[in-house]
Amino acid sequence: MSATDPIAAFRIEGGELLDEVEQALLDMGHRLDDMDLVNAVFRGLHTLKGSGAMFGFDALAQFTHHCESAFDKVRKGVVPATSQLVAVILSAQDHMRALLDGRATGGEAAGDDILAALEAAIAEAAGAPPAAPAAKVAGQGWHVVFRLPADCMANGTNPLMLLDELRDLGPCRIVALTDRLPTLEELTPTHCHIGWDVTVETDEPASAVEDVFIFVMDDMELAITPLAVDAAEAPADPANTAPVAAPATAPAAPAAAAPPPPAPPAAAKAAEHVRVPAERLDELMDRVGELVIAQSRLSQIAHQDGGLALRSVSEEIERLAGELRDTMMVLRMMPVASLFGRFRRLVHDLARDTGKAIDLVTTGETTEVDKTVIERLFDPLVHIIRNSCDHGLEKAEDRVAAGKSATGTVHLSAHQAGGEVLITIRDDGRGIDRARVRAKAEANGLIQPDQLLADQELLQLIFAPGFSTAAQVTNLSGRGVGMDVVKRTIESLRGTIEVASIDGGGSTITLRIPLTLAIIDGLLVRVGSGDYVIPLSAVEECLELSGEEDLRSQGRSLITLRDRLVPFLRLRDVFATGTPADPHQKIVVVATGNDRVGLVVDQIIGNHQTVIKSMSPLHRHVGSFTGATILGDGSVALILDIAQLVALAQPREERLRAA
Amino acid sequence: MTASILTVDDSTSLRLAIRLALTGAGYDVTEAVDGVDGMTKANAGRYDMIVTDLNMPNMDGLTMIRELRKDARHAGTPIIFLTTESDADIKAQARAAGATGWLVKPFVPDQLIKIARKVLGK
Numbered sequence: 001m002s003a004t005d006p007i008a009a010f011r012i013e014g015g016e017l018l019d020e021v022e023q024a025l026l027d028m029g030h031r032l033d034d035m036d037l038v039n040a041v042f043r044g045l046h047t048l049k050g051s052g053a054m055f056g057f058d059a060l061a062q063f064t065h066h067c068e069s070a071f072d073k074v075r076k077g078v079v080p081a082t083s084q085l086v087a088v089i090l091s092a093q094d095h096m097r098a099l100l101d102g103r104a105t106g107g108e109a110a111g112d113d114i115l116a117a118l119e120a121a122i123a124e125a126a127g128a129p130p131a132a133p134a135a136k137v138a139g140q141g142w143h144v145v146f147r148l149p150a151d152c153m154a155n156g157t158n159p160l161m162l163l164d165e166l167r168d169l170g171p172c173r174i175v176a177l178t179d180r181l182p183t184l185e186e187l188t189p190t191h192c193h194i195g196w197d198v199t200v201e202t203d204e205p206a207s208a209v210e211d212v213f214i215f216v217m218d219d220m221e222l223a224i225t226p227l228a229v230d231a232a233e234a235p236a237d238p239a240n241t242a243p244v245a246a247p248a249t250a251p252a253a254p255a256a257a258a259p260p261p262p263a264p265p266a267a268a269k270a271a272e273h274v275r276v277p278a279e280r281l282d283e284l285m286d287r288v289g290e291l292v293i294a295q296s297r298l299s300q301i302a303h304q305d306g307g308l309a310l311r312s313v314s315e316e317i318e319r320l321a322g323e324l325r326d327t328m329m330v331l332r333m334m335p336v337a338s339l340f341g342r343f344r345r346l347v348h349d350l351a352r353d354t355g356k357a358i359d360l361v362t363t364g365e366t367t368e369v370d371k372t373v374i375e376r377l378f379d380p381l382v383h384i385i386r387n388s389c390d391h392g393l394e395k396a397e398d399r400v401a402a403g404k405s406a407t408g409t410v411h412l413s414a415h416q417a418g419g420e421v422l423i424t425i426r427d428d429g430r431g432i433d434r435a436r437v438r439a440k441a442e443a444n445g446l447i448q449p450d451q452l453l454a455d456q457e458l459l460q461l462i463f464a465p466g467f468s469t470a471a472q473v474t475n476l477s478g479r480g481v482g483m484d485v486v487k488r489t490i491e492s493l494r495g496t497i498e499v500a501s502i503d504g505g506g507s508t509i510t511l512r513i514p515l516t517l518a519i520i521d522g523l524l525v526r527v528g529s530g531d532y533v534i535p536l537s538a539v540e541e542c543l544e545l546s547g548e549e550d551l552r553s554q555g556r557s558l559i560t561l562r563d564r565l566v567p568f569l570r571l572r573d574v575f576a577t578g579t580p581a582d583p584h585q586k587i588v589v590v591a592t593g594n595d596r597v598g599l600v601v602d603q604i605i606g607n608h609q610t611v612i613k614s615m616s617p618l619h620r621h622v623g624s625f626t627g628a629t630i631l632g633d634g635s636v637a638l639i640l641d642i643a644q645l646v647a648l649a650q651p652r653e654e655r656l657r658a659a
Numbered sequence: 660m661t662a663s664i665l666t667v668d669d670s671t672s673l674r675l676a677i678r679l680a681l682t683g684a685g686y687d688v689t690e691a692v693d694g695v696d697g698m699t700k701a702n703a704g705r706y707d708m709i710v711t712d713l714n715m716p717n718m719d720g721l722t723m724i725r726e727l728r729k730d731a732r733h734a735g736t737p738i739i740f741l742t743t744e745s746d747a748d749i750k751a752q753a754r755a756a757g758a759t760g761w762l763v764k765p766f767v768p769d770q771l772i773k774i775a776r777k778v779l780g781k
Contacts, residue, residue, distance in 0.1 A: 154728070156708075156737030156759030161780050190734060215760035218751070 010051055014060075014100045017044045018093055025090050032081045041089070042068065042075045048096065060099040063111050067092050070118050076140075079125040088114065088121045141170060141202045141227045142209050147177070147195035149219035154190045157216055163196065165212045170202030199227065278371065281332055288321075288328045289611040293630055295321040296609060300631075325609070329370070329515070336414045336423070337365035339374050343385055347410060350389040357396055357407040358389055364414040369421050373493055373513055377423070380486040384425045384509050385410060387483065392429030392507055402504060404428065420495075420537065421515060426508040432501035437461055459499035463487035494626055496592060496643050512592075522629070524608035524637065525588060525601040528577025531637040533610050533629055534599065538590040538642040545585040545600055557649075559598060561589065567649045568598030574624070574648070590642050597649040599640070612639060624648075662779050663687040663704070667697035667711035667723065668741070673764075677710060680768030681775060694718025701727055708779055709738045710762075710771075713753065721756045728757035737778040741766075 021044035024037045031037060045068040053061035067089055073079045092114045099111075144166065148159055166172055177195035187193065200209070206224050213222055295317055302314035340362045347360040369377075393399075393408035400406050411426040434455075441447045441461045453461075461467055465484035490497050495513035514520070514537070522533035523542075549559060558565050568587060572579075582602040589598050610629040615622065626641040664686050666677045678688045689704065691697040695717045701709060709727070713720035720740055727733040737759040742749055750761055762774055 151757075154734045155754070155757045156735060156778065158735075158737075158778070158780070161778060164780060165777065218747075219754070 007056070010057070011100060013051065014048055014057075015097070017048045018097050018100070020044050021048075021093055022090065025086050025093065028081060028086050029083065032083065032086070035075075038071070038075050038081060042071050045071060052100075057100065059111075060096060063092070063099060063115070064096055066115050067096075067118065070122050073122060074125075079122055082121065082125045085118075085121040085125050088117045092118065141200050142206060143223075143225045143227055144198040144200060144209055145177075145195065145221075145223045146198075146213065147180070147221040148192045148216055150188070150191040150193070152216055152220075153192050159192060159194075159196075162212055163198070166198055166200055166209070169204050169208060169212075170200050172201075173199040195221070201227070281371075285328055285332065288325055292321055292325055292609050293611055296631070322609070332371050333368035333515075334371050334374055335366050335368050336374060336421075339377060339381070340365050340412055340414075342378065343381065343412060346382060346385060347389065350386065354390060354393075355395070356389070356393055358393060359407050359409045360412060361409055362412045367414040367416050367421060369414075369513065370515060373421075373515075376489060376493055377511070377513065380489045380511070381412075381423070381425065383483060383486045385412070388425060388427040388429065388507070388509075392427040392431070394430050398430075402430075416515070420512045423511040423513065424508060425511075426506060428506040431503045431505055432459060432462065432499070432507050434458055434501070434503075437467075441467060456499070459501060460497070462499070463497060520610050520612060520639075522608045522610040522639065523588065524605040524631075525586075525599075526603040526605055527571040527575055527601050528579040530575070530577070531605065531631060531635065532571070532601075533608060533637050533639045534588055534590060535639065535642060536607070538592060540589045540591050540596065542586055542588050542604055545587050547583070559587065561596075561598075566596050566598050568600055569645060569649050570600045572600070572602070574645075590646065592643050592646050595646045597646045599645065608637075610637075610639065661685060661687050662707040662775075663689065664775065665689045665691060665697065665701055665704075665706040665709045667691040667694065667709065667715070667720070669693050669712065669715045673712070673741075676768070677771065680771045683768070684772045684775065686775065694720060694723035697723050698726060701733065702730070706736065708775065709736060710741065711738065712741050713749070721752060724753065724756040724758050739774055739778065 021041050024040040024044070028034065028037045028041070045064055049061050049064040049068055052058075052064060070085075071089065074081045074085070079085075095111055095114055148157065148162075153159070163172075163174060166174075175197040177197055178193075180195065181187070181193050202208070206226075209224050210217065210222075213220060295314075299314045299318050302311045306314065343362075344360055347358055350356075351358040388410050389408075393410070394402065394404075396406040399408060409428050411424070411428075413424045413426075415422055437458060438447075438453075438461075441458075441464070442449050444467060446461060446464050446467060447453065463483045463486060467484070487497060490511055490513070493513050495511055498510040498512070499507065500510075501507040514535075521536040523536050523539050525532050525534060543561075545559075557568050557570070559568055560566075566589065572581060585600050585602060586604050587598040587600055588604065589596055591597075608629075608631075612627045613629060615625065615627055619625075623644050624641050625638045627639045628636050629639060631637050664681055666674055666681075666688060668674045668677065668690075669692055674690050674692075678690065681688045689700060689706070691700045693715045694711075697709070697711060698718065711720045711723060718726075724738055724740070727736070727738065738757065739760050739762055740753050740758045741762050741764050742753075743764045753761065759778055760774060762771060
């Protein structure tokens with residue numbers, strides 16, 4: 001898969017770099033002396049050369065090296081940019097693309113011709129008047145970051161004088177570094193807590209900068225770097241810039257495909273984004289999680305025996321913790337485009353291997369999902385798409401015979417609905433053969449012969465462990481990993497799978513995945529003596545179970561809710577609490593998919609932000625719960641598995657409907 | 660306003676050289692002959708900068724710098740010391756005592772003026 005192959009990743013990245021270089025070169029057509037463009041071209045070439053050599057694209061690296069050197073002369077103002085030079089580099093850039101794709105024709109001769117033209121262009125440009133002096137200065141000078149010894153001011157050094165001296169060297173851009181400012185209580189007024197970041201444009205050597213600090217040099221932090229190096233190396237970070245998208249050899253992506261995030265074209269843009277290792281985000285997430293727990297404890301204490309002052313502070317912290325959590329969530333969100341992009345290649349390969357014509361259409365790529373969720377969705381989606389392409393879509397001739405277009409379509413879409421993301425994989429193939437599924441399931445002992453099954457139950461059998469469509473296994477789907485893995489993965493994400501199929505019209509698989517895994521908003525309820533959490537996203541409404549209704553519904557567990565019959569579960573019975581019921585029991589109506597179920601609880605305690613702790617392996621098999629959480633007072637509450645409970649209530653409803 | 664500078668040195672010739680260099684550059688110069696004299700004059704007036712020798716009778720330069728820095732009135736006053744040795748040890752000692760900078764003897768007037776401009780500004 002292209003995701004794990006560095007060479008493929010480099011091809012993609014290199015293509016993007018060349019796109020940028022091309023763009024900058026084209027723009028240079030009108031603005032020859034725009035140093036930003038010159039720098040952009042140089043940077044692109046520089047990165048391409050460096051990464052190319054690393055991944056074994058030696059010819060490309062060598063060729064690019066010549067172009068880079070030539071362009072370096074422009075950047076340093078040795079030769080001015082001329083339209084002739086731009087034209088030569090443009091053609092050189094086409095050659096680089098060919099080298100990158102491994103389809104270079106004409107061998108080295110083609111490259112040599114271009115290099116010769118490049119030499120000529122440089123020579124001619126060198127004869128032309130040199131670029132404006134302003135352009136020459138750009139990129140020359142020093143980037144000076146310094147922090148003075150704390151006691152320097154008491155000892156008679158005036159930092160402003162030092163800055164004045166730096167200004168004497170040339171035009172300066174001075175930024176104060178205030179990150180080490182202590183709090184007001186800890187601040188020593190005579191100490192120097194501020195550092196400075198100075199960019200000075202000058203022809204003076206570094207020693208001139210050092211001379212400014214001569215008296216304080218031994219005790220201070222001082223970093224002097226040439227400006228040119230700053231500019232050239234900042235974006236040269238190929239390891240992280242490899243967005244995974246269709247390589248250049250794949251068929252042209254449809255317009256709907258999200259463009260891969262382009263590398264920052266200019267230094268100013270680079271500053272707007274910070275790349276952070278994912279572990280740091282996870283660490284932060286953990287901290288936020290702990291903060292949220294501590295905050296609930298605080299608010300519980302504040303409400304039990306706190307004064308007004310404590311309560312107001314506690315509420316303030318509650319608000320802040322909530323906002324922090326939300327911000328944190330957004331930080332972890334990534335558009336699914338990065339996920340969907342990876343399937344273009346898959347479908348392309350599948351089309352090639354099966355000999356079918358397949359189109360992958362994606363929509364809703366901008367939908368954002370938690371990073372972890374995205375990563376874990378990859379494998380299940382691969383299986384589902386493989387299945388669709390391999391089993392679902394018919395061969396071209398069969399499709400034409402069935403009156404469909406010869407090209408099959410797999411439609412991958414994502415959209416957000418409440419706290420869930422719906423990912424739909426729809427194909428326009430032959431659909432799932434229910435009779436065949438049934439036969440297989442019976443043969444494998446998954447169901448009894450003649451067992452009555454709802455349509456959804458029957459379709460869900462394809463996800464059952466041990467259900468194998470061995471007769472149809474090809475080299476694509478026969479990889480020893482079945483659809484049951486898909487179901488398990490989705491369930492581990494607290495998601496659900498729905499299957500729909502129309503005979504001859506194709507099948508649709510919908511994955512419902514919660515937006516995030518780590519923290520949920522929950523409704524805290526009490527059943528008997530235990531506390532439980534119901535994910536708030538599943539809660540539709542809460543109502544009271546009146547004594548009269550309670551009596552009336554004994555034995556049939558149905559209430560009428562706005563003229564609809566809703567089955568309900570007495571959690572007291574389900575959990576066998578063995579305690580007398582509260583006089584005023586409540587019903588929490590929850591929904592998954594299209595099913596609604598009322599859960600009868602003793603008391604609704606309130607809204608509760610819940611950090612999900614997964615169950616130990618020993619408790620994995622316990623149904624009805626997805627995890628546990630720690631309450632403010634340190635006790636543990638179990639989080640109800642709504643899907644499971646709804647399923648538990650459903651058969652009764654089915655029976656009632658049938659009756 | 661003209662900046663005033665106190666020079667502390669036991670050598671008459673050197674005091675003269677310093678006076679000539681600094682007055683020529685437009686600074687007011689007051690002279691002191693040793694550390695004790697330097698302390699007395701520094702406490703009596705207000706100086707924008709002090710230039711001192713290290714090796715002096717009665718009170719040496721390092722002690723004077725240390726004493727001056729104990730007094731909040733002299734916090735932040737630049738103190739430049741003159742030294743014949745350019746070895747790092749004496750510089751480190753002087754810096755630890757609270758000196759701002761140094762000038763290695765022998766020096767030409769321009770070097771002293773450059774340093775005065777460096778710590779006092781223009």
